[in-house]
Amino acid sequence: MRLRHKPWAKEKIQNYPQYIVPNPENYRGKWNLLFDNKNPIHIEVGTGKGQFVTEMARMNPEINYIGIELQESVIVTALDRLIEAELPNVKLLHTNGEDLREFFEKGDVSRVYLNFSDPWPKNRHEKRRLTYESFLRIYEEVLIDEGEIHFKTDNRGLFEYSLMSFSKYGLLLKFVSLDLHNSDFEGNIMTEYEEKFSSMGHPIYRCEVQYKN
Numbered sequence: 001m002r003l004r005h006k007p008w009a010k011e012k013i014q015n016y017p018q019y020i021v022p023n024p025e026n027y028r029g030k031w032n033l034l035f036d037n038k039n040p041i042h043i044e045v046g047t048g049k050g051q052f053v054t055e056m057a058r059m060n061p062e063i064n065y066i067g068i069e070l071q072e073s074v075i076v077t078a079l080d081r082l083i084e085a086e087l088p089n090v091k092l093l094h095t096n097g098e099d100l101r102e103f104f105e106k107g108d109v110s111r112v113y114l115n116f117s118d119p120w121p122k123n124r125h126e127k128r129r130l131t132y133e134s135f136l137r138i139y140e141e142v143l144i145d146e147g148e149i150h151f152k153t154d155n156r157g158l159f160e161y162s163l164m165s166f167s168k169y170g171l172l173l174k175f176v177s178l179d180l181h182n183s184d185f186e187g188n189i190m191t192e193y194e195e196k197f198s199s200m201g202h203p204i205y206r207c208e209v210q211y212k213n
């Protein structure tokens, strides 16, 4: 993701606590208080500019969505989308996916989405990949039993690596497509990166995996 320095971003984030949750640790185990309902919560780790979570929230009002993004200069664009969309069922957390357990307890999250995660192609950066074993353990510790990860990317190397990592961890492979846009999968919501790379002719890889009890 190309980053532009946005000195005003910090203040803007603080000005919209109704969209970027300022103290998410206060809702650990009680996110129903924030959303004012007991609907399932789906999170996207590395949400970027927020198109996916916003459109998913619009399409699925019975699900609560939380987009998690590390970069201040990126999450402010997602914030603009949320301000415009005015949806009650989508929020953002400005944090690292590594820290999910501080904000969610076991069972708080019903599904994890990973879309076009940074590939970190060098072996020495393996631990930063969002499908590395340590991240799979973190997701397991916040998900419901038999919770799922839905993963999309255009990066074949990362996709192959992730399928191996899921399999080594003992996750059940429920769906796989090596060319999502030419498959019969319905209801796909495109992310910003997906629009960019599919328009360049890249096939999109997608899988759904599930934790075993």
Ligand code: SAM
Binding pocket: 001, 045, 046, 047, 048, 049, 068, 069, 070, 071, 074, 095, 096, 097, 098, 115, 116, 117, 118, 191, 192, 193, 194
């Ligand atoms: N999901 C979006 C899409 O498909 O358009 C954005 C994809 S972009 C390549 C990956 C995003 O993940 C970046 O915005 C990056 O800052 C974020 N990211 C990477 N590692 C992260 C982490 N550990 N926790 C939270 N966000 C992370």
